[in-house]
Amino acid sequence: MWQLDSSTLITVVTIIASSIGIVLGAIVPAVMEGIAVQKALDGITRQPEAANDLRTTLLISMALLESTAIYVLLVILVLLFANPLLDRFF
Numbered sequence: 765m766w767q768l769d770s771s772t773l774i775t776v777v778t779i780i781a782s783s784i785g786i787v788l789g790a791i792v793p794a795v796m797e798g799i800a801v802q803k804a805l806d807g808i809t810r811q812p813e814a815a816n817d818l819r820t821t822l823l824i825s826m827a828l829l830e831s832t833a834i835y836v837l838l839v840i841l842v843l844l845f846a847n848p849l850l851d852r853f854f
Contacts, residue, residue, distance in 0.1 A: 774849050782840045789836025793829045800825050 768776070804822040808815045842848070 770853070771850060774853065775847070778843050778847055778849060782843050785836060785843075786840045789833055789840070793833040797826055797829050800829065 800822060804818050807818050
């Protein structure tokens with residue numbers, strides 16, 4: 765087994781956790797956005813007169829879903845470039 769010092773080990777674990785986090789943080793909002801669009805299109809096809817209300821609600825919900833992905837990106841960038849774990853433990 766490799767002999768890593770503790771700061772290198774924390775950096776490696778942070779990179780692995782960040783990779784997993786950004787993958788999940790991108791996939792989950794994308795899937796939810798797809799489901800939201802599908803439901804909105806189903807609603808528009810059933811009631812075309814409510815298309816404007818559905819479109820407005822869809823755009824607001826898409827913005828909220830996309831903001832979660834942006835928050836995940838922000839946390840991942842903080843972990844990668846300004847790692848608070850290194851200062852806390854060393």
